[in-house]
Amino acid sequence: xxxxQYPQLHLDxxxxxxxxxxSRLITQAYQPMLQALGLTYPQYLVMLVLxxxxxxxxxxxxxxxxxxxxxxxxxxxxxTGTVTPLLKxxxxxxxxxxxxSAKDERVVEVDLTDxxxxxREQAKHIPADILCQTGVDVEQGKALRDELKGLIRQLAAPGx
Amino acid sequence: xxxxQYPQLHLDxxxxxxxxxxSRLITQAYQPMLQALGLTYPQYLVMLVLxxxxxxxxxxxxxxxxxxxxxxxxxxxxxTGTVTPLLKxxxxxxxxxxxxSAKDERVVEVDLTDxxxxxREQAKHIPADILCQTGVDVEQGKALRDELKGLIRQLAAPGx
DNA sequence: GGTAATTATATTGTGTGCAATCTAATTGAT
DNA sequence: ATCAATTAGATTGCACACAATATAATTACC
Numbered sequence: 001x002x003x004x005q006y007p008q009l010h011l012d013x014x015x016x017x018x019x020x021x022x023s024r025l026i027t028q029a030y031q032p033m034l035q036a037l038g039l040t041y042p043q044y045l046v047m048l049v050l051x052x053x054x055x056x057x058x059x060x061x062x063x064x065x066x067x068x069x070x071x072x073x074x075x076x077x078x079x080t081g082t083v084t085p086l087l088k089x090x091x092x093x094x095x096x097x098x099x100x101s102a103k104d105e106r107v108v109e110v111d112l113t114d115x116x117x118x119x120r121e122q123a124k125h126i127p128a129d130i131l132c133q134t135g136v137d138v139e140q141g142k143a144l145r146d147e148l149k150g151l152i153r154q155l156a157a158p159g160x
Numbered sequence: 161x162x163x164x165q166y167p168q169l170h171l172d173x174x175x176x177x178x179x180x181x182x183s184r185l186i187t188q189a190y191q192p193m194l195q196a197l198g199l200t201y202p203q204y205l206v207m208l209v210l211x212x213x214x215x216x217x218x219x220x221x222x223x224x225x226x227x228x229x230x231x232x233x234x235x236x237x238x239x240t241g242t243v244t245p246l247l248k249x250x251x252x253x254x255x256x257x258x259x260x261s262a263k264d265e266r267v268v269e270v271d272l273t274d275x276x277x278x279x280r281e282q283a284k285h286i287p288a289d290i291l292c293q294t295g296v297d298v299e300q301g302k303a304l305r306d307e308l309k310g311l312i313r314q315l316a317a318p319g320x
Numbered sequence: 321g322g323t324a325a326t327t328a329t330a331t332t333g334t335g336t337g338c339a340a341t342c343t344a345a346t347t348g349a350t
Numbered sequence: 351a352t353c354a355a356t357t358a359g360a361t362t363g364c365a366c367a368c369a370a371t372a373t374a375a376t377t378a379c380c
Contacts, residue, residue: 004215006280008287011208011235015301016186016290018308020201021237023183024337025315026176031338041180042366048171055164070328075171077181080329082367089365106328106375120166127168130176135314141175144307148178154295155185184367191368202336230358240359242337249335266345266358 029133033126037119042082043090044123049075050096050112051120066101066109077156095119189293193286197279202242203250204283209235210256210272211280226261226269237316255279 004010011017027041034044053067073083087110090096095116101107131141164170171177187201194204213227233243247270250256255276261267291301 006211006215006284009208009280009284010212011205013305014208014287015296015305015308016190017205017208018305018312019179019183019186020205022308022312022315023179024237025312026179028338029315030176040365045171045177045180048169048174048177051166052170055166068328069330073329077184078366079368081331081369084330086366104328104376108329120169124166124169127174133315134311136175136311145173145175145178147304148175148182151294151296152178152182152185155182155189155293188368200335228358229360233359238336239338241339241361244360246336264346264358268359 026130026134029130030126033129037122038093039119042076042078042086043095044126045076046072046083046086046090047095047116047119047123050110050116051123054112054117066111068101069098069108069110072110186290186294189290190286193289197282198253199279202236202238202246203255204286205236206232206243206246206250207255207276207279207283210270210276211283214272214277226271228261229258229268229270232270 007013030041030044034041037044039047049072050067053065069080069083069087072078072087073080076083087096087098091098094113096113097111098108099111101109131138136144167173190201190204194201197204199207209232210227213225229240229243229247232238232247233240236243247256247258251258254273256273257271258268259271261269291298296304
């Protein structure tokens, strides 16, 4: 029987397997740092969105725009089946609060607690530490990130 | 309050988030094709290892080398807490059988059933279909895969 | 203004992923 | 030979991830 009848099925040849493995290894690399803050990696991603929203207060208004569950799902490209329980765990850990919007009772708004806001200072060193561990320099990292974003755009396209 | 005090914490700037998102989108892209074969993506990866082992029979011996749970964990870089239940589900789906090695009772060997072997023919078109969906050409895909493998090597290094 | 369609979120069930722990079999040092 | 260390798997518990479904609120249309 001939060897290598199906080279396209070999693990080492597969781009997809490399992405899958790298993704898991990255999560594992974050784990010790995030554990010190009481966060998991997906929870950290939620915090990134919420922290970023703190900076987006419109001038001459009372403060930040409300972040909704829908907005979080869009930003993270996760569905409510993942995000709702994630937010519940984070709420019970005292990082944020959830409440129904007064204007539209369907909408749930998410707000950082003071404790959640404070955590940002302790998190700001993390991206540099990770970059250091992976050994990529800043420019190479940007180029790679943009290449991956291109693939994401392809796969997320409605007509895929 | 100044805007963008923490640009390094912005989601759009993060290579890690792109890897994480791409990995999930890839799994979703495989899902309809794999569902037709009764497989999930991680189960498909197990099948890739087992199919590849079919080709590795040493000449002048009776057949393929036995694939053990340990070998699968190493190839997939997953631990037994993931792989053991995965194999149990696949066994109950009739794709493979598991049995303790006679030589070393600690070792569990995994073998494809005829049904599991047959499935390879139906799977061989999948890699090309996925490549097509992502819109990467073969050479670009190889380069990207090798770049990701470099990062994997960094992160998987013992002294990380 | 009443009803159908849409929207935002929640829930359920299944399948990973992984840390931590456990058990049984084998190996190694004395 | 004996007992400690190692090794291979399994188990438990928790946290995603997502398909499918459900529910309640709002909007659109006539």
